[in-house]
Amino acid sequence: MILGVGVNLAALGWFKYADFFVENVNALAGTVIPLPNVVLPLAISFFTFQQLAYLVDCHRGKAREPRFLDYSLFVCFFPQLIAGPIVHHSEMMGQFKQLKTKIFNWVNVSSGLNLFLLGLFKKVVIADRLSPWVAQGFDNPASLNLLASWASSLAYTFQIYFDFSGYTDMAMGTALMLNIKLPQNFNSPYKALSIQDFWSRWHMTLSRFLRDYLYIPLGGNRYGLSSTCRNLFITFLLGGIWHGAGWTFVIWGVLHGLAMVVHRFWTNAGLRMSKYLAWPVVFLFVNFAWVFFRAKTFADAMRMLKSMVGLNDIVLPKFMQSAFLADYGVAFSSPLYGFHQRDLVVPLLAACFLSCLWCSNSNEITERFTPTRLRLVGAVAVAVMSIIYVGSPSEFIYFQF
Incomplete structure (x- = not known):
């Protein structure tokens, strides 16, 4: 070994x-x-x-x-080879050897195809449409104002989710068409009410691997609070290093490790937070941490964060600029990219918010899926829209992994 x-x-x-x-x-x-x-x-x-x-x-x-x-x-096994889920031997080999795996199953084929199309739609229609905004912002962080920096960071927050969960859906859908069920990898992570809850929903098979093969062998939570916090921090630090070769990934892992330590102290003290406060705290932390994950350098990440807290230039879109403010000496710069009325980033980000918070996720849709004429029409519409976009240039953001 x-x-x-x-x-x-x-x-x-x-x-x-x-x-x-x-x-x-x-x-x-x-x-x-x-x-x-x-x-x-x-x-x-x-x-x-x-x-x-x-x-x-x-x-x-x-x-x-x-x-x-x-x-x-x-x-x-090709469906999950490129981007996961990370599977265990025990949960796969039994399925490969079962006789029913080798028999055509119309229910699995239809459910798997539906799941594959959902994943393809996430990737090419949603994530790839956000990609230009992300690249424009993170490649030129010094030029961003307050609103543009938030648009760029939120665009990446949703891009990485819809891109990676889309790949996972396509992998799970392809495997299901072959009568193989892969483990769930995403469970609406942006609904999380704590950082621990987030990691129980985001890239679940990676969280499982780090828990079983790193956190528990280090001692887990068996030797007191200080030992538990040390093990949590080491686990997330190494998880950050695993994601990429760069100090920004190290910082991202450190941030999540520290957040898990704070959460452990918070829960051990018996403290509680209203879900109406917990959700924005967790979401904003995750969004800020993604800045380091995506930025090319530490300096670029800091430029982005400075813009997000208003230390560069605060620029309002034209429809929010009121003429009477000029009489009091309040001047406005020209809006940077993304905040002209012709741009669609604001409604697209709003649609992503609504989708992540209130819509059923892919696993819930698949669990209750039954082939009907109406669903067939919907699947065809999703397929056509995805095929229209699939030929356009797109970024494989998980290449570095």
Whole structure:
């Protein structure tokens, strides 16, 4: 097990972190070591974690699969290979071996196709439409005013959710058409009322992996509050590093680790917060933390955050500018991108808010899905709209993972 885990981590370290390591050595030591410029294999973090879970489960006696072909099927099952969910050996191999998996099932095909189309719609119609706003804002953070910076940060908050949950839906839908049920990976995370609740809803299979193979082996919550807080912080710090090779990912992990520590102290003290206050606190924290996750550098993240708290330029859209204020010496700059009446970012962000907070999520829709004529018409409409947009250039934001 030690050899297998070591080889997998060494491969992940080389491909994902070699350039980052050399850059920091050069910065600290003043050397000019040339960057190795290693090309990152697609989805290496996902299939590495899956293999680590398999090796540890074999060591613990939870997985017994001597046939290399069966092992290859588990690791290379194509629907979830690129972007998850991260699956356990025990929840997959039994399904592969069942006779009913090999028989055509119209209910699974129709439900799976519906789920796939929902995911495709999320990706190409919603997430990719937000992508230009995100790129414009995060590539030029120094040019943002108050409203433009909030538009950019919120656009990324919803882009990453609809993009990643869309990929997950497509993976789960494809697998379901093959009679394979993958574990749930998203459960309306932006409805969370605490940071712990958020991580029980966001990328659930990653949270499960970090809990089972990092947090619990470190000691979990078995040795008192201080030990628990230390283990939580280490888990989220390493989770941030796993997401990408850069100090912004480290800071993102630190922020979430500190938030989990604060939450643990808060709950241990018996304190409670109204859900009407808890929701905006959690959502705003997650939104602020995503700024570091998306920004190219720490300096860019700080420029974005300064704009979001009004330290740069406060600019109101024209329809909110009142002429009488000028009489009192209140002047307005020209609105930057995104706040002219012809732009659609505000209604699009509002639609994303409503969708995340009040609409059923993909799992709830799939659970109660039954093929009907009306649903068929809806599926065709979603498919047509998605196909119209699918040919346009789009960003695979999880390439670095």
